[in-house]
Amino acid sequence: MIEVEIINMYIYELEFKVRDYECDLQGIVNNSVYQNYLEHTRHEYLLDNNVSFDLLHQQGVDAVVARIEMAFKTPLRSGDTFISKLYITKEGVKYVFHQAIFRKNDNKICLKAKVDTVVVINGKLAAAHPQLEELIALS
Numbered sequence: 147m148i149e150v151e152i153i154n155m156y157i158y159e160l161e162f163k164v165r166d167y168e169c170d171l172q173g174i175v176n177n178s179v180y181q182n183y184l185e186h187t188r189h190e191y192l193l194d195n196n197v198s199f200d201l202l203h204q205q206g207v208d209a210v211v212a213r214i215e216m217a218f219k220t221p222l223r224s225g226d227t228f229i230s231k232l233y234i235t236k237e238g239v240k241y242v243f244h245q246a247i248f249r250k251n252d253n254k255i256c257l258k259a260k261v262d263t264v265v266v267i268n269g270k271l272a273a274a275h276p277q278l279e280e281l282i283a284l285s
Contacts, residue, residue, distance in 0.1 A: 149224070156231035157285055158191045164226045174221035180257050181214065184245050185229040188261070195284070197277050206268040207275060212240065213262040220256045228256060234285050239264055239273050241282070248282065 162183060170176040189199065202209065222228055227250040235242045243261040248254065265272045 155233045155244070156246070157233045158187070158194070159229050159231045160187045160190050161227065161229055162186075164222050164224050165234070166224045166226070169224050172221075174223055177216075177218065180216060180218075180259075183228075183230050183247060184214075184216075184243075184259055184261060187232055187245060188243055190285070191232060195281055197281070202277075207272075208266045208271075209241070209263050209275075209278065211261060212264045213248060215260045217258045218256075219258065220249065222247075222253050222256050227251070234280050234281055235250075236279075237262075239271060241278055 164175055168175050168179045192199065199209070228258040229248045229250055230245065231248065232243050235244065241264070242260045243263065244260075245257075246255060246259060247257040249256055251262045265275045265278065267275070
């Protein structure tokens with residue numbers, strides 16, 4: 147179950163605008179598109195903190211999604227501008243990204259998500275990675 151976060155726990159945000167082709171027949175953003183929004187937010191957060199997926203991969207380090215929980219609250223529609231936010235916690239070997247999407251014009255919550263990721267180094271599950279541990283310390 148996705149727990150309720152305190153709004154000021156979010157440490158990063160990224161603004162998006164819904165594009166027409168992201169919507170389904172009902173005129174709302176297709177549920178699968180939200181995963182793209184969440185992933186792009188995580189990647190931009192890491193890049194903004196000098197963590198490159200490409201460089202890590204070249205070093206034999208891969209951070210991979212192990213599980214995603216998403217709770218859809220309010221649909222986004224074509225042209226809506228929204229803010230994707232996140233913060234990170236550590237649970238055992240998992241780095242957990244707590245993410246939420248808010249419609250910009252009224253700050254209404256559209257989606258809450260919990261994304262469990264793990265680190266694999268040279269094909270083996272790792273308990274931690276120094277660069278990711280630094281991000282936890284910032285949270």
